[in-house]
Structures are given as structure tokens and as C-alpha cells.
Amino acid sequence: MTESHPTEPAEDVGSLEQVPNAEFVQLFTKSQRRLFLFILAQVSNLADAEEILQDTNVIIWSKFHQFQLGTSFFAWAGKIATYEILKYREKKRVGRLQFSDEFISRVAAEVIELSDELEQRREALSECLRRLKVDDRELIQARYAPGENGLKVAEHLGRPANSVYQSIGRIRKVLFDCVTRRLTATARTT
């Protein structure tokens, strides 16, 4: 992959490795979900976020040797992602739902500030999922099965789309509140 960047080998050919080492791979894989969510916060659409993540990953892999072990992987990768988001927004400016630049920059700043809390929330989520009523859990699983959305689920179930949107919305809110409550409860004890 490094071949695609002909300018770089000139800098320090001798010390460059040809493939990322194990630690890098681990950092990379561990950061995937967080990176995805970081992107999602700014583009708000799952498919867009996935596409941008793919683009970002390509760059990350091609520039792996620029990353210095011991520094924050996420900070490094986040910069790449931010740039990719920008590129994507340029490209899709026409015909897509758009938030203002101000909105994006405020949200981007906040998401970094909030990253610890968001991480805790992700951990609490699985417990909240377990506590859902069985029917609700099945519905939410159906909604998030790969390639699905509320509309398609409604078609499979033969239910009116609005009622499915409502159910899914209710369950998401239940989860959201449950996570918030759990975090508050944990915060009280520490």
C-alpha cells in the first residue's frame, strides 16, 4: 500500500516497515466502533458514516507508518476522519440533507469532550438491552439487522409504517433513558 504514496519513502526509507505491526492492528481494530460513532455524530446518517469510515480506513492503512506508537491513536485517526467528512460533504453537497458548518463544528467539538461519557453509555447499553421486554428486544434487533430500517421492518411485519416507527422510537427512548439512569446511578457511587 505504501507504493501509492511515492513521496513518502524518500523521508526515511530505512526505518519504514512494509506492513503495520501487531500493535497498530490492534489499535486500529479497537478504534473502529468509536471512529464510526465519531463520524456518525457529524453526518447523522448510518450509510454515509459507513462510507466515510471506509474512506478513512483506506487512508489510515496507507499512512500507518506516520503514526507514532505511544501517541493517541484515536486523536490521529480522528483527524483523518474529520478531513474525510469534509471531503464527503463537499462531494454530496447537492441533494443531501445538510446541517450547517457551524452545527458540524460545534458537534465535532462536543463529541470529543463527551467521549468518556459516551463510552460509558455504550457499556451500559448492553445491560439495558438485556432488560428490554422480549418483544421489544426482538423488534429492535430486527430494525438494526444489516440492511434494515424502520420502513422495511414494517413491510416484513405487515404493520403500518407509522406504528412501527412509533414502537421503535419508544424502545430507543427506553434504552436512552435506561442508559442515562444507569450512568447516574453509577456516578453516585464514585
Next chain:
Amino acid sequence: MTPRDIANLTPEFFELLEALCEDRLDQADAQRLEQFVLRDANARRAYLAYLDLHGTLHWNTAFGTDGANFEPAVSSRLALDADAVRPAAGRGQRRLIVLAVCVTVIAVFSFSAGRWFVPNNDQTPLATHDEPRTTQSQDINRVELVAVTRNHEERSPSRPVMLTDRPKSENPMPEATDDLRESKVDGNTSIVASDASLQRPVGGNMVVKGDGSVQGIVAVINEHLAAGWKVQGVEPSPLADDAEWLRRVYLDVVGHIPPVDVAEKFLADRDLRKREKLLDTLLDDPAYVRNWTVVWTNLLIGRSDSRDVNRPALQKYLRESFAKNRPWNEMVGEFISAEGSFDQNGATNFLLAHLNNQAVPATAITAKIFLGRQIGCTQCHDHPFNDWKQDAFWSFNSFFQQTKVARVDRSDDTGKMKSQASALETKHVGGPTHFETRRGLMQVTYPKFEGTSISEDADTNRRNELAKLMTSGDKPLVSESFVNRMWDHFFGCGFTRPVDDMGPHNPPSHPELLDHLAREFVASGYDCKQLIRWICLSDSYQRSSRFGKTNEQDNPETGASPLFSRVYVKGMTAEQLYDSLLLATGADKTPLATGDHDRRRHEWLQQFVHAFQTDENDESITFESSITQALLMMNSELTQQALSMDRGTFLEKLISSRDPEADKIRRLCLATLTRYPTPKELQALRRLVHEGTTSRSNPAGWQDALWAYLNSSEFVLVH
């Protein structure tokens, strides 16, 4: 972000977020959402958290739960547990140790199987991991060793595993046995200590006919249950000693553990009929009224504040009714037929809480709570059901058709409007109720209950008629389901599981006994206190919750039909735990009986409760008697109060007394666990107290000891 931050956000904001998640946001919506997010930091955080949740759900189902493929490191559950056992800074380390000592020396239950268990040594590494002070670690190891040896001694196959060893632990049937023998000799008429409770009946088919007296009915219960043991080849658990029984009956009847003085007196009392006498005292205790008010408020309107009801008015209604020991059928009738405003007639609040959505929740919940029948699913279109059942649902629903919720203005003396109240009114409309079958066919039905139809005239008050139909007869469902519910309350398992899902598809474990009790309950005039007497004085209720080889198969947790050869262990409810904690520690010096206390407890509970907006208005309480939850609670502000040395707390009084140290520790144990410490436990605790307490002004060791006891699973279980 706290629940309050979220409560301040508008429903519109969440609707926009929802639209965003489902790609249904148009440009105008997007701008609106932007405004929210840019203007309000709270909305910004909620936006991020919501999208994060949305994204996490997407990611996890696409790439495996918890993104397992990517983040195999720590399961979230473990992380949470670790948080839970990390109490307030500084003293945390030490408390872990204390807890570990406690786990090995005292603790003794396992939640999962709902059975008594030998201490699990898995838990001890807690101590060694987190302990920087080596001397302490060595102590732990020693205690642990002691605990292990003790367990080996006790694990002899010939008798049940005895969990808490007492001075008399060689004798599997302490004290109570002597009482029984004596009572037999001198002909004392004590019911508890009757012959029937000691000897197995000879003939299974020789069922005693009750004469309606407490003794008679208790004898029938004993007979039926013993017959079941015989058939199944089960030997019941030994009788519970006085301490075990006392704690249980207190929690079950009045909702909190016994006060230390009462326990002291009761254990020393030589009166052969002391159990009966104590039960009578408890039934007259103001806490009896409080406890059943709590139990029924939770059943009738739930713990959540989300519904438009007047909780205090309902509680006042319940308090007055339980204080007068009013017949249960009268109360049920009033809940069904209640009219008026929710502040002036507290009974209206039950229906007011459930009249949303065409009274579908009201229909389902009335059937579930008062009739023990789950008919909720028969109203819906998605499940297979036969049309008759669906018809039955809607003909029952038809009784609620005339019900109307009105708003009444409340003005002060000057005539100025102060507030609004909700009220139940009856519309004078008649006619059928319409419903749609699964095939989309519109059907009609008329008010009909258990085969009895009433007039569908506009002038017939349907709820009044329903109240009459439900609460009359020799053995209506109202009686049967109430008996079943009460039995479940005391034994930790009803004649059916779940307790409110009775019917031909789920036959009771003891049909004849249930039938008999349901009839006797009607004959008693639906006397709740009598029913409690029958249950609490029965032979089975005198038995220990410990069990041995001879009856280990009697474990409803495994799906087996209950035999009641022991009392099943249950977790304390949140209310029981709260009240018991205050009672044991004096954390809150105001008397338990005041309204303020109820309000504070209710507010405290809200952090655990969440209401679902389903057809049955379900709610979940994230509080369970799991160790994690207990710890979460135990490290709260409430516990800080409990351990405080403020004037009037239990600890303050204990430490400032002039009693010898050993007596103080005994008292500490009695106040929290309703038993005296074992000699080894006493020794371990003395060491703990010594090491932590540097002076009277720094009684850290005492606080640790109390904290350890409160955190033991023995404390949070009803056994």
C-alpha cells in the same frame, strides 16, 4: 447528563431525533433540530448520546454484540460490577476487605438458585487483589481458612447445609423442637406447636374438614401439604429457629426487619405461644397498614410517577382500608366502580392510571390484578388466538365503555383557580363494543363477565354491575387470585407461577387446597388478617428456608411444582430494603410512620423505576436483589447517613454505650441480621473493629463492621 437534564428537553426534540434515525427528516426539520442543538448545551449532549446509541445498535448488530469482534477486552457487565464495588474514595479499599471477610464468614446465600449455599470461595480473591496493606491480607486468608473448614464440617450429607451456625448448630432442630414437645405434653392449644406440625399425617386421603376456625384451617393446610410431601417422597426442612422465623414474619407482614429490642426480647421469651402472640402484635402494628399500602399501591398504579394520578389519595384510601381491615371484595368493588375526583375518592386512581388507549390497559390489568387472569394478549392482532377469547376480552372491556375521565377545577376560598384534578365519570351511553378481528372483520360484543350478560342500556351503570359480578359468589376469581397472591407473598412462590396467570392452561400446584382457602376466605368475609394468620401459622411457614438432600428437589426455580416443604428465599423489595436499612441504623431519625418518610422513599425509588408505554402499562424496576444493585445502593448517600455518627443513629448509641465490646458486636449483628454472631464471626469482627477504630472520635472499625453486615446477602434477602 442526568435524567433531569433529559426531562427538560421537549418531546418535539426527541421526535426530531427519531426522524433523524429513520431518515425521515426533511430540510425544515433539520433546521429545527439544528436550532435546538446550537442553542442548548443539554440538547447538544442529548443529540450526541442519542446518535451514539443509534450508531452503537447498528454497529453491534452488524459486527456482533458489544462489537465483540473489535473489542474483546472487557465485557461491559464486568466493567459495571467493578464500578459497583468501587465505593467512595479512601475507605473503599478497606471496605472491599471488610466485604470479603463478610462474604467468607457470614455470607451464605446464592441468589441464582434461590437457595442457601455454602460460601463461595471465588469471591475471596477480591480481598487479595485490592489490598495494599499486607497485614490485613494475611488476616483475610486466615479467616477464609476458618470459613472453609467450617463448611466442611457442615457439609455432612445426612442433614441440610446449615448456613449460619449458632451455638446449638449440632442440633438441626433447635429451640422450636423443644417447644413442640412440651406443648404436646401439657396440652397447650398453641396452633403453631400443634401435633399436626410435627407428625406426618397417616392417610393421604383423610383430609381434615376445616371448621372455619384458625386452627381448623391451619390443619387443612398442613394436611394438604404433607400429603404432597409423602407422594413425592420429600422430607420437609427442619423448623426455622426463632430468629429466622422472626425476621421473615416481620418482613412479610410489616415490611421491615425486626427492631433490635424486639428481637432481643423475642429470642429470650420462653412463652410457648410467642409466635402466635407476635403475629397478633404485628397485625395490629401501624407498619402493617404501611406495608400493605405499599404493596398494593405498587400493584395498582406502579411505582413510576409517570401517570396522571393522585398517589397520596390512593395511599390514604388504602391506609384507611387496611387499618379497618375492610373486606377485600368491598375494596375491589370500589376500585372497579369508583367515581369522583382523584383527590376526594382515592379509589379512582386505579382506573385513572389505566384508562388510556380505549381502556385496553384497564381491561387487562383489572383481570390480571384482581382475577389472576392474563387476557392482555387476546385483544391484539398479532398472536394466534381463537375468536371466542378475543370476544371475551372485548366483552369485558365493554364494562369500561361508559367511563370518562374529566378534569375538575379546584379553586381556593377566593374563587381563584388553584389546580386541576382528574375525575372518573360515567357517560350514559349504551350499546355494543366494536373490535376488529385478526382478519380485519369488525365485530360487536356486549358486556359479559364469566358467562353473565348485563343489559347494554345507557341507564345501566356497567362498572357497578361488574363490581357486583366480580365480588359475589361462594368462590369468585377475586378470592382465588387474592389467596394465591398472598400465598406467593409469604412463601416466595404461589400455587401458580406466575402468580397472576391462572387458568386451565396453568393448573395450580395444590388445586384442592387453593379451592378450600378461597372458599374459607369468602366465608371469613374476605378478612385479610385472617388469611395472613392461616398462612403464617401453617406448619410450612414455620420451616426453615434452608434445605437438604431430602427436599432439594422442591425448588420451583427449576420449574418443579412447589411442594412448600420449605419457605423459598426471596429478595427484599426496594421498599423493604430502604425501611430495614433505616430501622437498623437510624440513618433517618424521623419516625418511619410519617408521610414525609414515604415521600422521601418514593423519591429515592424513582431512580430505579422506569415505566413502559405498553398496553399493560408495564414498568420495570432496575432494582433487584442482586449484589451489584445492593452495592450500588449501599454506596449511596443513604449509606453514608447510615454509617454516620450523628446523634441518635444506631452506631452512635452503640459505641457510646458502656457495654463490653463483645456485647456491642452481638447487638450489631442482631440489629442487622436478626441473629447473634457465631463465635468465629465474633472473633473476626473484634479484630476488624480493633484495627479500624483508633479512638472514640474515629470509630472506623465499627463503621466497617456495620457496613459489612449491611452489604451481606444475608441482609438483603428474606429467608
